[in-house]
Amino acid sequence: MRVLVVEDDQELGRVVASRLRSTGFAVDLADRLADADVKLAVSNYDCLVVDRGLPDGDGLALVRSLRRSGRRVPVLMLTAMGEVVERVAGFDEGADDYMVKPFAFAELAARVGALCRRAEPPRPPVVEVGDLEVDMARRRVRRAGVLLTLTAKEFAVLELLVARAGQVVPRADLIDCCWDEMAEPMSNVVDVVVSQLRRKLGAPAVIGTVRGVGFVIDGTP
Template sequence: MRVLVVEDDRELGAEVAGGLRAVGYAVDLAETLADADLKLAVNGYDCLVLDRILPDGDGLQLLRAQREAGVRVPALMLTALDAVGDKVAGFAEGADDYLVKPFAFAELSARVGALCRRAEHPRQAVVRVGDLEVDTSRKRVRRGGILLSLGAKEFAVLELLVVRAGQVVSRTDLIEHCWDELTDPMSNVVDAVIAQLRRKLGPPIIIGTVRGAGYIVETAA
């Protein structure tokens, strides 16, 4: 899942981005409305974490423009503005959730996770393909009833593949959803993670390769 964090406080932005990356999200950072608008135009996101007080205006301006343009990416307002009127204004402009600073990171992570699961394609909390079970809320994977230990990036890639089981997922899609904008699209990061996943998932191989197209988890696996 890919998240855009719009926060002009560099220390806080880095802390939020680092924490979300540690639990498996791909995160891009923007410090201004203009930068955020550009990133939203170029990239696809599963969740937007948006401050209100930014150098070039109120974050609600960006949210309003996105909603008017038909962009439905779930948005969490993360701001120090805690009056009831501020919260009402946020929801009126299209926010899906509102969290006041200071905040506990565990709560932020849980709220972002809930919004990401809501994005575009509502999904079950637990996805099963054959003997593979992926708990998207608890970020746990079992195969044949055995709990597996996966890294954050491995889980992110597997989650996307099983949610789209039966469909070919290209390397480009995997990079766009599971890595941030700093990743070199020509690198072998996807192939490396797929190899690690196949090793950890064990036989029979559940992640197939479609030459020249991408990877697929067959629904009949």
């Protein structure tokens, strides 16, 4: 899941991005409305985390523009502006959630995850593909009943493959959903993570390669 954080406090932005990445999100950063507009024009996001007091305007202007254009990407306002009238204004403009600084990072990650899932088609909390069991809510993976230990990035890739079980997932989709703008599209980062996943998932292999296209997960032995 890919998130855009719009925050003019660069140190706070880096910390928020780092904490969200550690829980499996791909995160891009913008420090003003104009920068956010550029990123939104070239990338698709599962959720936005937006400050209100930005150097070139109120973050609500971004939300207002998105809603007027018909874009329904979930938005969480993360701001020091916490009066009731300010929170109500945020919801009136189309924000989906509102957190006031200071905040707990664990709660922020949980709320961002909930907003991302809200935008997805409904799916069961636990997905089974053959003898592979992926608990989306608890972020746990079992193969033949054995609990596996995956990194946040490995889980993010597996989550997308399992969500599209039986379909070929292009490398470009994996890059777009599981990595942020710092990833080089022509690098082998996807192949490295898929290789690590295959090793951890064990035999028989459930992740296949469609040469020149991408990867597919299939639980059929």
